[in-house]
Amino acid sequence: MEIISIIAISLGFGFLLGLRRKKKIKEKKENQGEVAVRKVLTNHCKESTAHVLNNITLEYGDGTTQIDHILITQNGIIVIETKHYSGWLFANEKQKQWTQVKFKFKNKFQSPIFQNKKHVQAVQQLLDFIPKEQIQSLVVFTGDAEFKTEVPQGVIKLNQLISYVDGIRLGSLTDNRVQFCVGRLECKRFEITARTDVEHQKYLEQKFGAVD
Numbered sequence: 001m002e003i004i005s006i007i008a009i010s011l012g013f014g015f016l017l018g019l020r021r022k023k024k025i026k027e028k029k030e031n032q033g034e035v036a037v038r039k040v041l042t043n044h045c046k047e048s049t050a051h052v053l054n055n056i057t058l059e060y061g062d063g064t065t066q067i068d069h070i071l072i073t074q075n076g077i078i079v080i081e082t083k084h085y086s087g088w089l090f091a092n093e094k095q096k097q098w099t100q101v102k103f104k105f106k107n108k109f110q111s112p113i114f115q116n117k118k119h120v121q122a123v124q125q126l127l128d129f130i131p132k133e134q135i136q137s138l139v140v141f142t143g144d145a146e147f148k149t150e151v152p153q154g155v156i157k158l159n160q161l162i163s164y165v166d167g168i169r170l171g172s173l174t175d176n177r178v179q180f181c182v183g184r185l186e187c188k189r190f191e192i193t194a195r196t197d198v199e200h201q202k203y204l205e206q207k208f209g210a211v212d
Contacts, residue, residue: 033084033142034068040161041071049074049175050165051182057190060122064190067119072181076170077135079123081116085145093152100145112139113152126188127181134171138164 034054041052050073057066069080087102096114100107116137124132139155156164173181 033082033140036084036142036158037069037080037082037140037161040158041069041165044162044165049178051178053182053185053189056185058122058126058185058188059190060118060125065118065122067122070123070185071165072173072178072185073165073168074173074175074178075168076173077123077127077130077181078138078165078168079116079120079135081112081119081137081139083112083139083141084143085141086143087145088148089141089145090149091147091152091155092149093154101148113137113154123185127184130173130177130181131171134173136168136170 038052038054044050045052050071053070053072055066055068056070057064067079068082071078071080085100087100087105089098089100091098091111093111093113096111097108098111100109116139120135120137124130124135127135137154139152140158140161141155142158
C-alpha cells in the first residue's frame, strides 16, 4: 500500500509540474507577442501624437479585466489583444472557439475577438465621454501562424499594424482630449504587480473554473 501511495503521489506531482510547465510556456509565448507589439507601438508614438498604454488591469463588472494594449490617437482609440501562435489557424469571427493545428497537435482556444469584447466594453465604460464607435477592437497575431480560413475582420498580423493604425478614422479627438483619456486610464488602472495577476486569475477561476 505504501508503495502504491508513493507512486500515486509521484504521478500527481508530475502531473502538476506538467500543467505548470505548460502554463509557463503559454505565458512566455504570449509575453513574447506583447513585447513585439509594444515595441512597434512605442516607436510609432515617438513620431506621432498617439499614446500607448500596456498591460492595463481595470475594474469591470464584479471583477477585473486585463488588456494587452490601448492605443489613444487623435483619430480614435484601439483596444488591442495580442496572440502569439505558430502552425495553422482555423477561425471564424462568429465562433467562440478557434483551432490551432501544429503537426498532429490540435489546440482549441478562446476567440480573441470575443475575448477583446469585454476589454472594449471596460474602456468604453471608463471613457464614457467618448462616443462608443470611436473605441475599436483589434487583434494582432505575432509569430508565424498561417490562417487556413478567411482572416476575420478586425484581425491582422504584426507587419500590418502600423499601416492599420495610420489608416484608422474613427473620429476626431483634440490633443487635450487624448491627454485626458490617457490620464483617466492611468488613474483608474491597477498597479502592475504580481498580486494584480494573482487576483485577476482568482476572479477568472471563480467565474469560469480553472483557466489554462
